[in-house]
Amino acid sequence: MFIPEKDKGKTPILEVKNLGIDFGGLTAVDNFNLTLGRTEIGGLIGPNGAGKTTIFNMLTKVYEPTRGEIFFDGKSTKGMSTVDINKAGMARTFQNIRLFDKLTVEENIKVALHHTTNYSLIDGMLHTPKYRHEEFRIRKEAMKYLKIFGMTKTAEYRAGSLPYGAQRRLEIMRALATKPKLLLLDEPAAGMNPSETSELMDTIREIRDRFQIAVFLIEHDMSLVMGICEGIVVLNYGRVIAKGWPEDIQSNPKVIEAYLGKSRGKMEEEEEKEKADIEKALRKGRLESAASGKPDRKEGE
Amino acid sequence: MAERAERILKNIGLRGLKNAVKGNDYRREASISYGILVGGYILLQLLTAAGLISHNLQGQFVPICVYISLAVSLNLVVGISGELSLGHAGFMAVGAFGGVLMSRILGQSMSFEPAIVIISMIFGAIVASIAGFIIGIPILGLRGDYLAIVTLAFGEIIRNLMNVMYFGFVDGKLKFAFNHTIEGIEDTDRIITGAIGATGTKTMSNFTWGLLLCLFTVFIVLNLKNSKQGRAIMSIRDNRIAGESIGLDVRKYKLMAFVVSAALAGMAGCLFGLNYSTLVPVKFNFNTSVLVLVFVVLGGVGNIWGGIIAAALLTVLPETFRQFADYRMLTYAIVLILVMIATYNPSIKSRLNAFLGKIRPKKNKGSSKAKRKKSGKEAE
Structure with a gap:
């Protein structure tokens, strides 16, 4: 562009x-x-x-x-x-909303922050201090996005149960959160x-x-x-x-x-042209059928 | 900025929120789960001390704990990862025989039982997770029914492999063979003898170990659910395409759920193996896999404490029906059908909810409404 x-x-x-x-x-x-x-x-x-x-x-x-x-x-x-x-x-949203319906609004954004959340599977399973520190940080960050879109109050609701407009916003937020x-x-x-x-x-x-x-x-x-x-x-x-x-x-x-x-004038013009074409074809067909001696009706059957 | 945010809220944010449903409360889920486990343990111990529990039922305590932890670990695949797995008994078998083998090896040099149990359980978890990893890599590209069928087949393969494996000590050294007995072995030195299974195991399990196993399994699964890995697993379940669009590696997280679940099943299998002096591979057939799946579905897919209750009840129930002998399985089946109808039939469920709503203070009034609305939307 x-x-x-x-x-x-x-x-x-x-x-x-x-x-x-x-x-x-x-x-x-x-x-x-x-x-x-x-x-x-x-x-x-x-x-x-x-x-x-x-x-x-x-x-x-x-x-x-x-x-x-x-x-x-x-x-x-x-x-x-x-x-x-x-x-x-590159992040995107979808025409038919694709949220993580059963997760909360906050979790939807936290998932998008996945790659900036820095702890291992072991930390995740045992909830080590590192886990707590990182979770605290991304929670704050998720709230930051929610604030921009004025949706802080929806944080703990399930994404799938939100009204339509809020779901659209959440999808944009989620895309944005992947930076x-x-x-x-x-x-x-x-x-x-x-x-x-x-x-x-x-x-x-x-x-x-x-x-x-x-x-x-x-x-x-x-x-x-x-x-x-x-x-x-x-x-x-x-x-x-x-x-x-x-x-x-x-x-x-x-x-x-x-x-x-098309505009009206153009459409009428084309319609007339089409009509003329059809008439022409019909006349041609009649002439041909007369020449071959077949009755007109048979063609329709 | 703040002013605009408020305007937005007025406009769209909260207008529809009366129909919105609150999300999962992890703290509540955890406290209910731990509460049931510990409460059940204390109750059963008291009843046993008072002599109110039959000897038969006392023998079921460890299997109940094992089934609870199997149900919780299978919930990781079925409920949290959203894939149907029918091979859970296979991983249990790997853990059981691996653990029994380890306990016998350790038993030669150690006499401190708790250490043997813990090391055997960890070993069982490791071998089962390796099995889960090897099986998971080729099959996790599959979805839905196809995955279920393949896991079923793999479960059977594992059990059949156990059928032809021979382990034993010859002159104090561990020997292994396929499909024929080990030469020069004495009866007491056999550990695993093909289809006869593990024999001569020193039983080391008890109810307390069972409780610890359950607590550990629930701890791991609930923690995982509320971590970045768990969120990734659940979001892929909810919407695979959206998951990819925000950069989640679908196969990695499906495999992660599968392997962790297999490891926990192996751990449970190990305790199961240590509970019997003789353990046959037939025990880990398709029926066991289905049984565990029944616990999960009956307790509510994805619901951890529901699975705990279902596993406990459905293990005790056949025992209590023992007096009806011939009608035992029939009654069991009817109970299953009735529970499923009561919990999953939308019309009965809504009536049940309305009934419960009258009894309970109005707390979740919006939730049943929104749920019904949603199921209607899905039907469209």
Whole structure:
């Protein structure tokens, strides 16, 4: 995308070149290119089934891309697993929320702090002083994240029993707690009402400013995308149809067509053309059947 | 900042919290578990001293403790790691024969029994964990029913291996052979004789050892549950993909749960072996694995103290039904079915909860509601 002024001169956090994936004979995504600045908020939009989540899955190596290359923080991610990707500094949320339902909110964040928690299995089984010290530390850290999102009061509730909006927030918190350099959000505002969405926008901006990370998000809520994204990619049928600043995207005819269908004049024009084609074909068919001497009815049977 | 946080809370955070369920209280779980164990021990000791317990039942004390600790350790795999394992008796067998072997070797030079018991139990745990590790590596890529079937097969393989193993002393030296008797051995020097099993073991176990075993097992499992490793294991159970996305190595933590569980089963098996002067490998067949699984399921998958109660009751129950002789297993089966219906049938359970809610002060009112809601969501 267009790297913002502040990120110029630094290696982009994410660089994707000619990315593509086939499922059997079907090309789900093709020729996808992207550059994301170190503290940029990027948006990925497109109609249902356009391949947005597939791109996220390729970035996090849930799927191995068929073509193309991904450079994360200047390094190729070829051959890395989902676990390696996270350790390298990319964290994500999911379209259909995936929390650890039976663990508490606090524990969900503590799990994400796993790699910064420093004690062995023996310490864990015997609850040694080292265990106590580390647990105390990560508890404080987990509370810090909860405070940013205003969810301290939910700490000891089971994640699976929280209301929807809180679950979405928790998922973002959990991703953040792995200390990523790039945060991928898959429809973070899905199912939220307008006031919740506007809170979320503030939160995402605050996350970026506070942790100095890049955010790349998929979203259907245009107010959110246009409100916080600094660059937008539009995808349709697995291909990029537009790329640019929010204002450019809003007025791009291809984007409007992908979302709303064709304009009325254009549709009528095409309909008439189609009608003419059908009539032509019918006339041709009648002529042919008359020539071969077969009755018309038989064709229908 | 704080102002905004409050606004968020008003907006979304607490609106739905009346339906939210509080998470696991580890302290409560631990105190209930230890309380049951110690309380049961004291009660049974008092009853024994008062002469109210039959000799037959007294003989069951150590097996009860062994089954409790097996149920608790299997809960680590079934409840906490979320995988079905049907080979738990296999690890118990490895621990039992390993431990018996160790006790005989130590018995040659040592006479201090507690030390022999402890070292044998540790040895039993080590060999069982090695067995668990070797078996765990190839099979933990499997999930669900497939894993259950493979663990079942491995359990049987272990038992059949025990069937053809021969250990004994010849001129004071330990000898080992496969599938034929060791030459030049005297009867009293045999330790393990194939299908006849371990013979001539000096019984060193007693109820106190049983209690210590149970306490240790519960201590390890509960501590593990409330540690970073336990959280990793449980989160992989709850959502494997999300676990990977935050950088958890799925196989490593599945294997960890499996190996720790096997080690604890080996320890329990060792005490079981030290309880009998003769121990046959047939004892560790598929039925035993299923029996332990029944304890776990009946006590509530993942519920440690539930498993303790289930294991104790279901070991005592067949003994108390002894007078009905012919109908013993039938009654046992009916009791099992009734308990399962009462605890797992949603309509009966909700009625039971409503009934209990009337008796108890209103404390968990929201929880049953939310649970029902959730089960409805899953059904969709």
